[in-house]
Structures are given as C-alpha cells and as structure tokens.
Amino acid sequence: MTLKIAVIGCTHAGTAAVKNIAAQYPQAQVTVYERNDNISFLSCGIALHVGGVVKDAGGLFYSNPEELAQLGVLTRMRHDVLAIDVKAKTLKARNLDTGELVEDNYDKLVMTTGSWPIIPQMEGIELGNIQLCKNYGHAREIIARANDAQHITVIGAGYIGIELVEAFRDQGKEVTLIDNMDSVMAKYLDREFTDLAGKELQERGVQLALGRTVKGFEGEDGKVNKVLTTNGSFDTDMVVLCIGFRPGTDLLKGQVDMLPGGAILVDDYMRTSNPDVMAAGDSCAVRYNPTGKAAYIPLATNAVRMGTLVGMNLLTPIVRYQGTQGTSAIKLFDWNIASTGMTEAAALAAGMNVKTITIQENNRPEFMPTYEDVLVKLVFENDGRIVGAQIMSRADMTQAANTLSVCIHNRMTVQELAFVDFFFQPHYNKPWNLLNTAGLAAMALLREQQAQTAQPAKVEVA
The missing domain is CATH 3.30.390.30 (FAD/NAD-linked reductase, C-terminal dimerisation domain)
Known part of the structure; x- marks a missing residue:
C-alpha cells in the first residue's frame, strides 16, 4: 500500500519537509497544497530587494515546483485548503484559478502553513497604499508603490520594520517609524542597545514616533494620506504594516492542541497531539530553551530545522528537536x-x-x-x-x-x-x-x- 502524505503550505518548513520526505520515502505519494503561485520565498530578503541590494527577486527563491516534481512530488499551486478532518484523514481544497473543488485523503498530514501579518481592524485600514510585508506579491507591491511615494510610514519597529526603514532611506524617501514601545527592537535588545540604534536612525533622517499606538488612517481618492495615533497624526503617501505575525492554524482549531494564540504544540519529534498530524515552522510553538517552555518564535531558522525533522521522524521518532534560543x-x-x-x-x-x-x-x-x-x-x-x-x-x-x-x-x-x-x-x-x-x-x-x-x-x- 502506497503511503499518502499531504503537505499544506510550502515555504521554509514545507520545502524542507517535502525534500526530506521525498528523499527518505521515494515510494510515497506526496502532494503539496500551496495557495500562492510560488514556493520557498525568503521573506527576510524583501528589504534587501526593496533597497536594491538584491536586484533580482528570483534569487530569493531556493526551490520551485519543477524541482519538487523531479523528486516525485505533486505540487498543487494556487490551491487553497478549505477544511481538514483529522479523524477521517480528509481535506478539501479549491483551485483558485478554476474554482474547482478538490477532495483528498492522506495517511500522514504535514501542517506547514506558516504565519500571516497581523492586520489591525481600525478605521481606514482598507485604504490603498497600506501594504503588508510577507510574501513575493507583497514585495512587488511595496516596490511598485514606493516609486511614487515620497513619504513612507512604517508601523512596527521590529527587525522587518527596521530593515525596510533603512531600505527606504537609502532610496532617499522621507520615513516615519511608529511603534507602541518607547524604543526600537525592544523584543530583541535592551535599552543600552536600543538607544544607540534609535540615535543612529534619527541621525540618518528617520522620524521616530515611539510610545504611541496607531488608531486609524485617513485618505483621499481611496489612498492613505494620514496616520492617526494616540499622540499626534502623521502625513504619509504610503504605509507598511510590520506589527507582527500570527500562526495560520485555523484549519486545525479544535482538532490538535495549541497555545492560546493559535500556535500548534508539537513534541520533540514534530508530532502534534494527533499522531498522524505533524507540524513545523511559523504555524508552531517551539521549546524556548532559556525557560524550557513552549513559545511562539517565528524565525526561518526554526522553520527549516523543524521541517527537516518532520521528514526524519515521519513514521518513527528518530531525531529529537533541540529547542531554540531565538538567536537573530x-x-x-x-x-x-x-x-x-x-x-x-x-x-x-x-x-x-x-x-x-x-x-x-x-x-x-x-x-x-x-x-x-x-x-x-x-x-x-x-x-x-x-x-x-x-x-x-x-x-x-x-x-x-x-x-x-x-x-x-x-x-x-x-x-x-x-x-x-x-x-x-x-x-x-x-x-x-x-x-x-x-x-x-x-x-x-x-x-x-x-x-x-x-x-x-x-x-x-x-
């Protein structure tokens, strides 16, 4: 009997899992469901592409459906999985190009659905030129719209926000950086470091608007032109939201154990609470070694390690996950x-x-x-x-x-x-x-x- 494996999502963790499964189980029938028209995009390279350091965005992909096909993997691109029943071991998906509904079954399910940017529900969020920063499509949109924008506002002073701010300044744009914390990169650094970083940003011409929360947006002709905060408003031509990510795990809610925020809990072998469902990457919690507890730390490094372990432990627990320090x-x-x-x-x-x-x-x-x-x-x-x-x-x-x-x-x-x-x-x-x-x-x-x-x-x- 042929082993049927369904993989949902194919970026860092999914690509690593698929390649290792195909290598270790060449006779297995592996099917990938991916809602985008590409796989394996390095979103951490978006700022480099925006800033012109990486000229060709094609270099930010490290695999493609053709490579997976050579490994015997069926990659169903532009297929959005609508429902999963882990008891029946079935799934339903829609072909986003044709509208056709697809039903499938599996012996083992691999959830590598990653994460999605947090989008605050507030007045004016639907206005044009308010951009997300996660996938290849977002990268193209940011570059296209930045060409006609002189004043760009970045909301969120984490790593992605900081990298975009630098890229926009290198292009000569006026940049405002807004965050509800009173220092930049506060998740990663203490005050001795954030003060130096903030000073550097200001000396480079970045307007820092820290310690305030965005309340909404105003616009004209359908496009954003003002950001409203708890402490003042800021004129802008374009906004990029970089306020964090949430795990994309709605398909399995109530079917496997999760943290309150929706991150799937896995054991040291990437197994969920259901023995036939494995998970890896930004959709999961990880063991945070400084505390020994499960935490949500979406990093590409964690994702590729976890995806590789899925392949190694698919049928038998062999290699243990060692946890993470969240090094960045x-x-x-x-x-x-x-x-x-x-x-x-x-x-x-x-x-x-x-x-x-x-x-x-x-x-x-x-x-x-x-x-x-x-x-x-x-x-x-x-x-x-x-x-x-x-x-x-x-x-x-x-x-x-x-x-x-x-x-x-x-x-x-x-x-x-x-x-x-x-x-x-x-x-x-x-x-x-x-x-x-x-x-x-x-x-x-x-x-x-x-x-x-x-x-x-x-x-x-x-």
Missing part, C-alpha cells in the same frame, strides 16, 4: 547587531531573578592599525547560568551571538564562559577573547554581591 541578527546601516535568548526586560517580566553585565571593549588589540568598539551584554541567573546575550559593533562580531547561543543551549554558566578556550590572533581578537572578558566581568559581579550578602551585620555598642 540585523544590520542597521553601519552597525552589526545580534541577540540570543532573553533580554533583561523579558527575563524580569517572566519573573526570573537575573543579573546583567554590560562591557565595552575593542574587538582587537590597540596596537593594530584599526579597531572598533564592541558592546556586549550578558543576562544570567544567580548561579551564573546564562539565559541571554546581546552584541553590537561597527565591526562584524555577530557570530559571537551564535557562540553564546550554544552556551545557553548547553546551560553554561558565566564561570565556564570566562575560561572556555578561544583562539587568539591579533587580526581578529585579543588574548582574552571578548566573551571571556564578559564572563570574567559577570563572575566579578557575582563575587561582589555574594560578599555583600555574607558580611555580618554591624553591632552598635552603647
């Missing part, structure tokens, strides 16, 4: 910024008792012709266990965040980080590696606080 990075003009694990603010909000150290050090010896300042912050618990880190420099030191991610994954302490082995070469670093130095500073802080706690109380003699 961004280039902001001349700055290179990266973070991993929890910020100090996030850790405190989660009720954790953490300490932090922030050091500023040069990336290599001062006897070298050039060197750059590097800012490093460690977030750690009372026993020294590292739960988060951030790094920022005009030199590219972002790979240090990957090293610190491994430290968090392995539950390493600042004491271990202080003396772990790193190479020394004057072209690249100092005899005491930057991360060793951060670990030593954290150790010193712990010793100082332990000494203060251990001091006996003074007794006054009358």
